[in-house]
Amino acid sequence: MSPVESQPHDGGCTCRHVRYRLTAKPMFVHCCHCRWCQRETGAAFALNALIESDRVKLLHGDVEVIDTPSNSGKGQRISRCPKCRIALWSNYGGGGDAIRFVRVGTLDEPDRLPPDIHIFTGSKQPWVVLPANALAVAEYYRSADVWPRDSLERRNAALAAKPRG
Numbered sequence: 001m002s003p004v005e006s007q008p009h010d011g012g013c014t015c016r017h018v019r020y021r022l023t024a025k026p027m028f029v030h031c032c033h034c035r036w037c038q039r040e041t042g043a044a045f046a047l048n049a050l051i052e053s054d055r056v057k058l059l060h061g062d063v064e065v066i067d068t069p070s071n072s073g074k075g076q077r078i079s080r081c082p083k084c085r086i087a088l089w090s091n092y093g094g095g096g097d098a099i100r101f102v103r104v105g106t107l108d109e110p111d112r113l114p115p116d117i118h119i120f121t122g123s124k125q126p127w128v129v130l131p132a133n134a135l136a137v138a139e140y141y142r143s144a145d146v147w148p149r150d151s152l153e154r155r156n157a158a159l160a161a162k163p164r165g
């Protein structure tokens with residue numbers, strides 16, 4: 001890794017009760033333009049860094065886990081600061097707590113994690129113009145088709161190590 005990549009990615013909520021650290025580079029970063037993410041963020045898209053749960057280290061505070069409906073119907077569990085209620089990361093149904101979707105905007109240096117793919121661009125707000133070379137799909141995609149090999153290996157190991165549910 002370069003010196004820049006070896007710097008940890010630290011983040012937290014707005015009231016600073018929760019502070020966390022990503023102890024590895026995320027496996028992949030999604031920019032999701034689905035209507036559900038638009039509603040949950042109140043904005044045009046959500047930016048999520050996918051990483052193994054055991055590589056998200058709480059440095060301070062604790063999180064409150066809120067069961068929330070999701071587009072898939074399987075639900076998502078959103079971890080929020082119990083004081084200021086900012087959402088820090090989610091787990092989606094099916095993967096259990098093996099992989100977390102960390103809200104990139106809660107990192108101290110979110111600029112370091114630009115999206116690897118834009119998903120659900122079928123509902124992208126029209127004023128959001130993607131770079132010409134951006135990887136983008138109208139809905140979802142198969143990780144095996146897109147992710148780098150080392151990220152796929154990490155993902156498979158995380159899913160194999162934890163019970164699904």
Ligand SMILES: [Zn+2]
Nearest residue numbers: 013015081084
């Ligand atoms: Zn807080």
Ligand SMILES: [Zn+2]
Nearest residue numbers: 032033034037
């Ligand atoms: Zn979404």
